[in-house]
Amino acid sequence: MTTAVYPGTFDPITNGHYDLIERASRLFDKVVVAIASSPGKGPTLDLDTRMQLTREVVSAHDNVVVVGFSGLMTEFMKEQQARVLLRGLRAVSDFEYELQLANMNRAQMPDLETVFLTPEVENSYISSTLVREIARLGGDVSGHVHPRVAETLRKHYNT
DSSP states (O other), rough: OEEEEEOOTTOOOHHHHHHHHHHHHHHHSSEEEEEEEGGGGOOOOHHHHHHHEEEEEETTTTTTEEEEESSSSHHHHTTOOOOEEEOOOSSHOOOOOOOOHHHHHHHHSTOEEEEEEOOOOOGGTOOHHHEEEOOOOOOOOOOOOOHHHHHHHHHHHTT
């Protein structure tokens, strides 16, 4: 059984994230969406909320599980008995950092393989950062996130 881990803060999960998860669910036997606690990044939504929203968004996929984590990715990969790390590339500018990260992860776990997926064109410009900013300013994010995520952001920002 091939397990792929897709890590991120998912603050919040966007249609771009879902796009990659949905396609990965067809490529791998099991996809673990690993939501980083990331206290250093100061996420807008707490870990439990991010996990709950992600579970709701991916609920149609029986082979996708959502797990929170902190610490080294390579240690988490070992805990999950996974050798495939899934990363998304929206633009060429993402590649340099992602390549560096992939090589560092491989240095720590030589049998780890990083697989890059690109989102559909209509999702290529979406980022959690942009979605949060639009929501914070009272804008409509419904075209970029699941309805439940849009509702949570409206309540969070009281708009």
